[in-house]
Amino acid sequence: MGPPPGGPAPGGPTPGGPAPVGRESVTPLRLSPKVLLIDPVRMLPSLLLPLVGVLFVGGFSGRSYLWAALGLVGTVAFAVVRWATLTYEVLGDRLEIRRSLVSRSVRTIPLERIRGVDVSTPPLHRVLGLAVLKIDTGASGGDEEGRLDGVTLGEAERLKAVLLRRARPADGGGVPVPAAGPLAGEAPAARPSGRTIIEVPRMWLLYGPLSGAYLLTPFALAGGAVGLAFQWGGDFGFGRDAAWTAGEWLWHHPYLLLGVAVLLVLAMPFAGGAMYAVFNWDFRLMERDGYLVAERGLVNRRSVSLESRRVRGYEIVEGFAERWAGVVRVWAIVTGLGDSSTRGQLLPDVPRPVAFQVTADAIGPYRAGLRPHPPIARNRRLFRAIFPWAALTVLAVLGEAVTGSPLWWFLAVPALLLAILGVPLGIDRYRSLGHGYDGVRLAVRSGSLRRSQAVVERRAVVGWRVRQTWFQRRAGVFTLIAGVGAGKGGYEAVDVSRAQVVGLPVEVTPDWVTPFLPGAGSEGRSSAVARPEESSVGTGSEGSSVRAGSEERPSAVARPEARPPVGAGDAPGGGDGEGRSRASDDRRAAGGGAPTS
Amino acid sequence: MEALIAFVLLVGGSFLAGRWVGGSGWPWVPDWFAARPWLLPVAVGVLTTPFLLAEPFVRYAVHRWELSGDVVYARTGFLTREWVFVPVSRIQTVDKAQGWLERALGLATLEIRTASHAGSSTIKGLDYAVAAGLAERLANRAEQLRDDAT
Numbered sequence: 001m002g003p004p005p006g007g008p009a010p011g012g013p014t015p016g017g018p019a020p021v022g023r024e025s026v027t028p029l030r031l032s033p034k035v036l037l038i039d040p041v042r043m044l045p046s047l048l049l050p051l052v053g054v055l056f057v058g059g060f061s062g063r064s065y066l067w068a069a070l071g072l073v074g075t076v077a078f079a080v081v082r083w084a085t086l087t088y089e090v091l092g093d094r095l096e097i098r099r100s101l102v103s104r105s106v107r108t109i110p111l112e113r114i115r116g117v118d119v120s121t122p123p124l125h126r127v128l129g130l131a132v133l134k135i136d137t138g139a140s141g142g143d144e145e146g147r148l149d150g151v152t153l154g155e156a157e158r159l160k161a162v163l164l165r166r167a168r169p170a171d172g173g174g175v176p177v178p179a180a181g182p183l184a185g186e187a188p189a190a191r192p193s194g195r196t197i198i199e200v201p202r203m204w205l206l207y208g209p210l211s212g213a214y215l216l217t218p219f220a221l222a223g224g225a226v227g228l229a230f231q232w233g234g235d236f237g238f239g240r241d242a243a244w245t246a247g248e249w250l251w252h253h254p255y256l257l258l259g260v261a262v263l264l265v266l267a268m269p270f271a272g273g274a275m276y277a278v279f280n281w282d283f284r285l286m287e288r289d290g291y292l293v294a295e296r297g298l299v300n301r302r303s304v305s306l307e308s309r310r311v312r313g314y315e316i317v318e319g320f321a322e323r324w325a326g327v328v329r330v331w332a333i334v335t336g337l338g339d340s341s342t343r344g345q346l347l348p349d350v351p352r353p354v355a356f357q358v359t360a361d362a363i364g365p366y367r368a369g370l371r372p373h374p375p376i377a378r379n380r381r382l383f384r385a386i387f388p389w390a391a392l393t394v395l396a397v398l399g400e401a402v403t404g405s406p407l408w409w410f411l412a413v414p415a416l417l418l419a420i421l422g423v424p425l426g427i428d429r430y431r432s433l434g435h436g437y438d439g440v441r442l443a444v445r446s447g448s449l450r451r452s453q454a455v456v457e458r459r460a461v462v463g464w465r466v467r468q469t470w471f472q473r474r475a476g477v478f479t480l481i482a483g484v485g486a487g488k489g490g491y492e493a494v495d496v497s498r499a500q501v502v503g504l505p506v507e508v509t510p511d512w513v514t515p516f517l518p519g520a521g522s523e524g525r526s527s528a529v530a531r532p533e534e535s536s537v538g539t540g541s542e543g544s545s546v547r548a549g550s551e552e553r554p555s556a557v558a559r560p561e562a563r564p565p566v567g568a569g570d571a572p573g574g575g576d577g578e579g580r581s582r583a584s585d586d587r588r589a590a591g592g593g594a595p596t597s
Numbered sequence: 598m599e600a601l602i603a604f605v606l607l608v609g610g611s612f613l614a615g616r617w618v619g620g621s622g623w624p625w626v627p628d629w630f631a632a633r634p635w636l637l638p639v640a641v642g643v644l645t646t647p648f649l650l651a652e653p654f655v656r657y658a659v660h661r662w663e664l665s666g667d668v669v670y671a672r673t674g675f676l677t678r679e680w681v682f683v684p685v686s687r688i689q690t691v692d693k694a695q696g697w698l699e700r701a702l703g704l705a706t707l708e709i710r711t712a713s714h715a716g717s718s719t720i721k722g723l724d725y726a727v728a729a730g731l732a733e734r735l736a737n738r739a740e741q742l743r744d745d746a747t
Contacts, residue, residue: 335712462687463716466680473678485687485712505682512668512684 030087034128035150036079088148090162095135097146109135109146116291116310116334117160118343120302121153131156135163136343164291164305198358200283200350207349208276209269210321221271222264280348285362292332292362294346304343310335312460312486313441314346314359317452328355332363333456333487344487359455366441366455370434376475377495378430385422385429389415425449435480435493435500437507442482444493454491460484464505464513480504662720664731667738669709671718681718687711688739693732695725707732 088097090111097107118134125131133156135146151159251257281298292311295303313333322328330347346362347355359365396412399405429448436443442461445453463483472478478501480493493504505513652675661672667685672678692708699705705728707720723731 461716462711462713463681463683463718465682465715465718468674468678470676481715483683483711483713483716485716489713490715509684512682 029089029155031083031148031150032130032152032155033083034130034152036076036083037128038124038130038150090159095146095163097148107146111163114163116305116307116343117163118302118304119156119160120297120300122300125150126299126301129153133159160305164289195287197285197287197362198347198350198354199285200280200348202282204327204348204350205277205280206273207322207325207327208280209273210319210325210327210349222260276348283348285346285358287362292346296345296348304345306332306334306344308363310486311363312484313454313456314363315452315454315487316355316359317450318352319451320449322349323451326352328352330355330359331487333454333460333484335460335486364441364457366436366438366443368436368438368443370436370443370445370453371500373430373433373435373493373495373500374477374497376477376497377433378427380471380475380477380495381429381433382423382426385426386419389419389422393419433494435496435504437504442504442508444482444491446492446494454487456482456484456487456491458508460486461509464509465490466501482508660720660722662723664735669718669735671720673719673721681716683709683711683716683718685735685738687716688735691732691735691739693728705729709735 085100086098088095090096093111095109095111095114097109099105099107114135116136118136119131120134121131129152130150131153133146133148133151135148148159278298280296283294283296286293286295287308288305290308291305292308293303293305295301311332311334315331315333316328317331318328327349328347328351329345329349332344332346334344347358350358356365392415393412396408396415400408400412425448429446432446432448432451434443434445437458441455441457443453443455445451461482462485465481465483467479467481468477469479472495475495477495477497480496480501481490482493483490493500496504502513656673656675659672659674659678661670663670664685669681669683669685669688671681671683673681688709688711690708690710692710694706694708695704696706699722703725704722705725707723707728708717709720710717720728
């Protein structure tokens with residue numbers, strides 16, 4: 001039998017397992033030969049252009065046909081060679097994909113690094129019973145990921161099972177140990193495997209047009225059609241002139257153009273809905289062997305597996321129209337997931353209670369409420385929503401007064417309308433703001449036209465960043481960003497108050513932040529504002545001014561045990577002696593900035 | 598220093614813009630301005646000089662860093678202020694870099710990266726020896742404390 005280290009461990013629970021597992025490790029496998037039928041077809045478009053060029057240059061002579069035939073043969077031969085030279089095999093605890101077409105390359109993917117397997121079946125593949133298998137390893141750059149284009153469906157399923165089953169035991173030992181202690185409530189692996197969490201009924205596809213996705217499809221289609229018409233027109237000989245005359249004719253019948261435009265706009269929701277339905281047909285979310293599997297699509301059936309262990313939270317998104325209808329979309333926040341906007345989708349438009357239930361079931365609930373942000377935030381939201389448009393209105397009116405041209409009104413009136421619309425918008429944006437923490441997960445919410453609430457596990461937070469613009473400093477509010485090594489990378493709580501900006505990090509990660517409490521709270525701030533003169537005096541001699549700065553730091557530092565009120569605390573230390581000496585060492589060079597030479 | 602470069606760029610740019618607008622002969626350009634195209638760069642220069650003078654001092658006063666209790670804390674900012682907390686256990690790489698200007702002045706920049714851009718921080722203008730020492734210690738400590746880091 002093949003792999004002594006890899007084989008027994010996963011094979012243990014299923015005694016019948018080792019046999020096939022062992023066999024496949026020995027012989028390298030190829031893609032299905034049926035892929036040969038697909039490759040040339042797919043290459044046709046890229047071949048078309050040179051072919052057309054050849055036809056134009058050489059005319060419709062025997063030579064050009066020869067060239068064309070040569071091109072076709074070349075493509076087929078290329079596909080055959082590529083098929084013949086690409087092999088893959090599961091060797092022990094890794095997957096190897098070998099390519100030896102011109103240069104020889106071996107891509108080795110350790111199975112324990114596989115974070116998800118993505119099976120999709122484009123139409124042509126579907127007809128032939130093939131699938132594209134994408135192996136997500138969390139490596140940056142799509143090129144680094146494994147991709148097997150054209151395995152049979154059965155093989156894809158088998159391979160997926162093998163890859164994911166092998167991947168799992170490796171972390172089964174590793175993860176619960178650190179994670180179980182503080183976060184005992186949520187061990188996703190403990191669930192029964194292979195159950196369906198939700199199948200989205202087809203009725204709910206009707207929510208599709210609300211999502212605003214694919215709304216521009218009619219325009220894209222029309223544009224594509226026009227472009228194609230031009231190209232084909234060129235090919236068929238009635239060259240540019242005909243196109244120009246057609247264009248001129250259209251120009252002389254503006255109502256026709258207008259009609260077409262109106263038609264396109266009217267078609268937006270329908271086409272958008274249709275596209276949405278095609279992409280999200282029979283959406284199904286399952287849980288299997290520690291993976292979340294989402295399947296969707298009518299033509300290109302796509303199945304995405306996300307490793308539950310890597311799921312750090314979820315983001316609930318609702319557009320304006322969707323809020324009105326009470327439906328939401330959900331994305332998973334997964335570490336190391338490339339292309340997360342399409343892959344990470346957990347739910348298409350579903351009613352809000354369902355979404356909450358499903359996310360609670362699949363990932364974990366968020367139980368606490370959201371805390372509102374201080375009223376100053378409302379003023380800021382209102383100001384931002386209204387001011388630009390109001391300013392534009394004033395400018396336009398001024399322009400009208402100066403130049404006397406009535407054209408300015410065309411600018412002033414819409415700007416005024418937008419400014420008025422800004423009032424409810426700003427208030428709504430304020431009401432959307434919120435953050436909270438329920439002991440396991442923290443949540444932040446913002447936005448009005450596209451309101452999104454991110455719910456992230458505590459352990460996913462890799463750092464905190466607090467930002468305060470000059471305007472925010474005037475208003476006494478902060479933006480708190482939780483750095484998360486997944487999803488968008490950082491989730492912001494905008495315009496939180498001074499108490500909140502300290503409060504949330506202290507709540508979520510008390511051991512990180514409390515040592516700095518006074519520094520991050522208010523002392524650092526006030527001193528920062530007050531200090532410029534004093535330190536500019538010392539800047540001339542670098543050493544001394546650095547000293548001066550460093551004398552001040554210790555006063556701002558206190559140990560966690562104390563959890564001091566603002567400004568308390570004396571020397572650092574108190575914790576471990578080693579830490580103290582180190583800390584005082586560090587502070588020698590506190591301060592930075594560009595010393596002006 | 599960087600502020601100085603930005604300043605030169607800004608003044609130069611506005612000078613060019615002033616020349617362009619002045620020489621274009623557009624009807625909406627007031628006559629007094631077209632006659633004196635150097636006004637714009639001078640205005641920009643006058644407006645930005647206080648910022649130019651203040652920025653290094655303010656930055657120097659504001660910028661702080663600290664390593665204590667296995668958390669790196671850094672504060673930066675001039676008009677917009679930022680405080681960053683990065684626990685050492687979540688650090689993935691520590692880079693130190695020196696630009697030509699920094700080399701001339703014996704300084705270095707320390708970049709601390711985590712899995713998230715929002716949790717990564719950059720500490721500019723450290724003494725080279727301090728930066729090297731800190732980088733090494735952070736790297737060692739991160740090795741010891743390392744958990745999943747994502």
